[in-house]
Amino acid sequence: MLFAYTEEKKMVSAAETTNKSCFCPDCGSLVIRKAGKIKIPHFAHATSTKCLGLSEGETFEHLQLKQLFFKWGNHFETGWKMEAPLIDLNQRPDLLFGKLAVEIQCSAINGRRLAQRMTGYRQKEYQNWWLLGEQLWPTGRFTQLQRQFCAFDQAKGIHLWLLEKNQIRLRYHICEEPQLIYREICWPSYTQSLQEIFQSTVFERPLPLFPTIENRNKWKQTLSMKLVQNHPQIRRLQQYFYQERRHLLYLPDWLYFPSRYYFFYQEDLLVFRYLFQKEAKNAPLIFQKFLNYRTENQREWIFHQIDQQEILERLYLEAIFLSKKG
Numbered sequence: 001m002l003f004a005y006t007e008e009k010k011m012v013s014a015a016e017t018t019n020k021s022c023f024c025p026d027c028g029s030l031v032i033r034k035a036g037k038i039k040i041p042h043f044a045h046a047t048s049t050k051c052l053g054l055s056e057g058e059t060f061e062h063l064q065l066k067q068l069f070f071k072w073g074n075h076f077e078t079g080w081k082m083e084a085p086l087i088d089l090n091q092r093p094d095l096l097f098g099k100l101a102v103e104i105q106c107s108a109i110n111g112r113r114l115a116q117r118m119t120g121y122r123q124k125e126y127q128n129w130w131l132l133g134e135q136l137w138p139t140g141r142f143t144q145l146q147r148q149f150c151a152f153d154q155a156k157g158i159h160l161w162l163l164e165k166n167q168i169r170l171r172y173h174i175c176e177e178p179q180l181i182y183r184e185i186c187w188p189s190y191t192q193s194l195q196e197i198f199q200s201t202v203f204e205r206p207l208p209l210f211p212t213i214e215n216r217n218k219w220k221q222t223l224s225m226k227l228v229q230n231h232p233q234i235r236r237l238q239q240y241f242y243q244e245r246r247h248l249l250y251l252p253d254w255l256y257f258p259s260r261y262y263f264f265y266q267e268d269l270l271v272f273r274y275l276f277q278k279e280a281k282n283a284p285l286i287f288q289k290f291l292n293y294r295t296e297n298q299r300e301w302i303f304h305q306i307d308q309q310e311i312l313e314r315l316y317l318e319a320i321f322l323s324k325k326g
Helices: 060-076 111-123 144-148 194-198 213-228 232-243 262-278 283-296 308-325
Strands: 003-005 011-013 021-023 030-034 042-045 095-097 100-105 127-132 151-153 157-164 167-176 180-188
Touching: 060 095, 060 100, 060 157, 060 194, 100 194, 111 127, 111 144, 167 262, 213 232, 232 262, 262 283, 262 308, 283 308
Parallel strands: 100 127, 127 157
Antiparallel strands: 003 011, 003 021, 021 030, 030 042, 095 100, 151 157, 157 167, 167 180
């Protein structure tokens, strides 16, 4: 951490104080100032602690990016705060500007702890902006943890914010079809205010998805391969269709067309589309039966920044469009 309290309850910066001992703003326990020729001056707990404020620890990359972001924010707008305690949440975002809480994540974090933080911000009506350091950037398929940092809105679709020393990077209109595709835009340091970057709305349209016979056959080939490999998720999917007196590989053609929302549900999308056809487009019934299937097969909604109801409604509209194409 870069800030701590003195015995007089004054908040001080590790870069500006010579006090060797201060106190953690979150748990109140003793912290020690550390500084050297290589490391950025910072505070660390003197002994092992269960403090939740910065329970993941802070890497050199995290400390460095936090300082960069703080200077960048105040270059355009006064009022950016670093490590400001939020009493109503019992946590401390890396940076705060009004009701915008910024979190820079450079190392793995427990999924439950991440969910608590995101849910807490939402309940207290804070906007939360998560940016990933380079060690957490996706290099191919998204991991479950990387998926949890994704957000969604109409302008950017599924999107993920990334941060490096000299710029902010946004990957947006992320789509698995099932191959991964996305758009990307970058903002070099100090070229625009952080508020403007976060609130940006003018972007390129998503890359097109084509409901073609070729794309349909590709997905069926992938499903066939996973059936042969006895993939657990596909095995449960096949069991569902077997109970429906159907076969996973012999459904109506349009069910295999690419989806912009495969990212959320993967092959379970076939159940949604099958229910769309079976239940005469009865949206509430389709949603409920689909969520029941997910629950029975222990599929959790891990996208804590995204409203699942909105995604279900978009899936429904997509199904209307594709069923007409099929």
